[in-house]
Amino acid sequence: VLDHSTHTYTNIHNGEKYMSVTTLIGKYKKPFDKDYWSAKIAQRDGKDQEQVLKEWETITKTAQNRGTNIHSIMEEYLKKQYITEGYEDLINSFDKKCTGVIKSSSNILCEHAVYSHEYKLAGTADVIVENNDLFYILDFKTNKKFSTPINLI
16 A cells, blocks of 8 residues: 555555655665755856755646646546546547557556565556556656657656
């Protein structure tokens, strides 16, 4: 079970905490030194460091809200074939990228928890598509680096 407020997973049978996949990946990434970089940006742009940090916080919250919104829109589409007004291009992009992946006979799971008891590791898959004995795991990426509305990885 995922506790959304702390982003922690717990095995409901024995109460054991599992590491999230995000946390595991983070162990292999060099942490972003926001104090160092915000000072550099502030100096470069002639701003106060606190102002830069607040701007970054606003950008982060906006991006998180956008990502949550896109995930909700896609979940509504996949579960109910409902297309949110104004997001037709997003759905069309998704459908084009998923040609041959999602079929009328597909079993589709959205925001589905996956876990390994052996490794005490858990995460949430954006979408899992089952076609007979073949599985596709879809991950929605909504950051600025991607040039199309939906990228399947």
